[in-house]
Amino acid sequence: MSTTNTTAAKAPIFDADDVQGQVQDLYVASEVWLHTHWLQILIAFATGAVIVVALHGLRKLGERLCGKHIAGGTPLRRGWGMIVGRAVTRTSNFFIVMLAAKLVVGYAGAPSQVATTVNFLWTVASVFQAAIWARELILGAIEHRTSSEHYSGEALLSAMGLIRLLVTVALFAVALVVVLDNLGVNVTGLIAGLGVGGIAIGLAAQGIFGDLFAALAIIFDRPFRRGDKISYGTTSGVIESIGLKSTRIRAFTGELRVISNKQLLDKEIQNTSVRDHIRIQFTIGAAYETPPDTLARIPAMLREIAEGEGGKVARSSFESFGASSLDFVLQFDIPGDDWATAHPMRDRVMVSIMTRFAAEGIVIPYPTQTTYTAAPDGTLVMPYAVADRPAS
Structure with a gap:
């Protein structure tokens, strides 16, 4: 009895011939498309050019909207108009071009290879552009609150660097997962890894993150602001500054009290500045x-x-x-x-x-007590003079 050992040939991970063939097919399909749909392509390019110009004009409008909130080179108090304008100015040229291509590729009757390529590039551009817009709106909202409610500038400006980093990492991580998922990549393991890593980081720095989120809660919920008179527990004072980690309160007795943001929000706070x-x-x-x-x-x-x-x-x-x-x-x-x-x-x-x-003639009395004493013979000694009775 003979045994034949057969070794299955493994397919190469990267096949240069296959890639070259796909590029050749795309070139041929594009050449045929240009010859058969040249009029539609010209109309599509003209339409795309108009769209690109319009979107660039919209971006210029956003820059002008930001400029209205600047006087003498110094930004004024950040309003929602400036926040939206700043987000619009962050629109990338790649996103503008891919938006125009996405809108006209169907009209021009592009072959499947071209349409697939445009759809892939449009997915990448739109997902990452959405992440950029979301980051600018979130950070703009935080800056709007900190400036309009007179929070401590130095402490929260130093906190904005960390907040910007956290928001950027979170949004772009989500965008990367969405893009990979659209490419057909199995992102289950990546999501699990990101989740485990996030839990590990959160446990290691839970105190810092707790105070950071408490600071954000103070900014958005506004239980108090700098200059308010508050009472919590047995302490009363005036808010001097609200920072990333702690809040500083000048007690009415003169000393400066420092309490972590999370610990402060866990207490019942009486804001006496808002009473009428x-x-x-x-x-x-x-x-x-x-x-x-x-x-x-x-x-x-x-x-x-x-x-x-x-x-x-x-x-x-x-x-x-x-x-x-x-x-x-x-x-x-x-x-x-x-x-x-x-x-x-x-x-x-x-x-x-x-x-x-x-x-x-109204008397306001005070508590009084009358003491009676006894004489040696047991008779009661009155605490006041007793008038002699007349003889009968």
Whole structure:
């Protein structure tokens, strides 16, 4: 019994003859096409030229739109018009030419080899051009927020370099995967590799990325901005700067507090700069010996005093029976958020209440305690003088 070993010949990865044959077929098909469709080709080229000129004009319009936002060589506050204009100016000549070719290749009756080549080049041009436009719009939106909301320039300008790098890498990685997929390449392994690499980088720098995304959340959600007065936890102060990693807050007691952006957003933040009024509350007691008709007039007295000083009264009424007094509550609002104005008004209202109560004979009692002692014989010693009873 004989055994025959057959070795299968492996096809070469790169066959020069095959490539040469494809180029020859493309040349022949193009020559035939030029001879048979020369009129359609001339019309298509003329149409393509018009499209190219129109798109170049649109790009010039974008440059002019950007120029309107520049005065004396210095960019003004970035608006959406400038952002769109800057994105339009990033339109590449390759994309313009391929767009024109894509629009006219069908009309000219191009052979399949030419149409396939145009479709491939159009896919490459459109995908990467879309990535460029998306990058400019995203970065422009971030810059628009940082400039219009008066965020810290130095810190966020240094952060823009990292943000630009991250956005560029992410968008062009997606564009590369889309192009390879259109070429018929199996991108499953590439996507898996990019995913594993992204997870590894994210775990290694999760603190930095957490603070970076928190900074972006502050920019877009705008819970506060530079110069705002905020309170969080047991701390109150004024925002001095918002950076890539942390936010700096000047406490009302004078010290500078630095807190990471993520840790700050995890807390409940009270922004006192955006309130339109400051509410003041007084609890005033009147002695139990005060006549009922006078007690009935006290709420109106308190309202009159507060409104006379410019406050807007929210409540002026009887509150409760206290241990030593009948308690009344006065709540009034002072417009604005400036305590430098609110405190003097508060003091004037308090003094006016004391003056009015004195004029009306209303006593504001304070808690008192009476102590009784006993004599050696057990009789009670009164803490006050006792008048002698007249003899009967």
